[in-house]
Amino acid sequence: MTRVKDTLQRLQLKPKKAKGQNFIIDSSVIREILEFGHPSSEDALVEIGPGLGALTEELYKIMPPTLVEIEESFCRELQVKYPNSRIICGDVRFVDFSQIGKDLTVFGNLPYVYSTDIIFHLLSFAPILKRAVLLLQKEFVDRMAAAPGCKIYGSLSIACQIWADIFPGPIIDGASFHPPTKVSSRIVELRFLKETRYEISDLRWFRTVLKAAFSTRRKKLLNSLGSLIKCDKDTLKCLIKNSGIDPNCRAETLSVEEFVNLSNALKEALLEEQKSL
Known part of the structure; x- marks a missing residue:
């Protein structure tokens, strides 16, 4: 001292x-x-x-x-x-x-x-x-x-x-x-690790999804992610479900792997949306 x-x-x-x-x-x-x-x-x-x-x-x-x-x-x-x-x-x-x-x-x-x-x-x-x-x-x-x-x-x-x-x-x-x-x-x-634990298609997008999901911790995932993709609620609900996740769950319940799967699925949907414009 x-x-x-x-x-x-x-x-x-x-x-x-x-x-x-x-x-x-x-x-x-x-x-x-x-x-x-x-x-x-x-x-x-x-x-x-x-x-x-x-x-x-x-x-x-x-x-x-x-x-x-x-x-x-x-x-x-x-x-x-x-x-x-x-x-x-x-x-x-x-x-x-x-x-x-x-x-x-x-x-x-x-x-x-x-x-x-x-x-x-x-x-x-x-x-x-x-x-x-x-x-x-x-x-x-x-x-x-x-x-x-x-x-x-x-x-x-x-x-x-x-x-x-x-x-x-x-x-x-x-x-x-x-x-x-x-x-x-x-x-x-x-x-x-030399590479991410799970394959992430777009790291910047992954960070964006994380930020949106945890910005309002008490909201359901369906509501937290609503601003990320320009689609109706039913379409977003299907996208989340198709990645193996309950749209009504909260971000804090998802595993790391589930977040990666969700991010990759949303990114793919976003790319498809941009192609159609």
């Missing part, structure tokens, strides 16, 4: 709530991340948001990681401490991971406020990523791994499970951070 505060004071910085900055101050948390994530010298390591370098110090001993850090003061500090690491000073949400390498192993203590954006960005590079070992808000990890029928099951769950196998790990108390967090965190590993 003293070391973190001293470094922040020397850099004339305070943790920025707007950026979700919470620094790990408990060395046992670093050990848990390493034991759970088992990085090796064979890995092409990347660390997101190294901050003051609590995790970086240990990763560096194994294999100098590429570091992605948004705070310029931290970037300068990291460059001095870890001269063999490549430093990318910028927002990870706009980093092109294909320019870093392939089969990347990503580590990071992610800011809560940007977790969704960062996870979706990582998923968009799934084919070139090997795995990610991340520290996230516990509730967020629960949503990633949620099963159909759960209240927390949603578009995040489906997107993650389409592109990765998810392994939730140890739960971390909020007192392990500076400033302390009000909620618990959890370590999680994502093992990325």
Whole structure:
């Protein structure tokens, strides 16, 4: 704790709530991340948001990681401490991971406020990523791994499970951070797939269907998807039924595979509709 505060004071910085900055101050948390994530010298390591370098110090001993850090003061500090690491000073949400390498192993203590954006960005590079070992808000990890029928099951769950196998790990108390967090965190590993778990005819359309289906969770699927295709309700009802799904069910009850089947069926109908114009 003293070391973190001293470094922040020397850099004339305070943790920025707007950026979700919470620094790990408990060395046992670093050990848990390493034991759970088992990085090796064979890995092409990347660390997101190294901050003051609590995790970086240990990763560096194994294999100098590429570091992605948004705070310029931290970037300068990291460059001095870890001269063999490549430093990318910028927002990870706009980093092109294909320019870093392939089969990347990503580590990071992610800011809560940007977790969704960062996870979706990582998923968009799934084919070139090997795995990610991340520290996230516990509730967020629960949503990633949620099963159909759960209240927390949603578009995040489906997107993650389409592109990765998810392994939730140890739960971390909020007192392990500076400033302390009000909620618990959890370590999680994502093992990325080279291709989507099920064949999706159009990824962009799939995301559109997900967004529409979960925008009004309490509505029946028939009503949620009404704006996607210009057809009468009976036709849409038939399309949904033909993909093996009850039009009167709610989005949260569908499995990942059922969503893929639904998306593909609706896309095919949309293409047929466009041909007839």
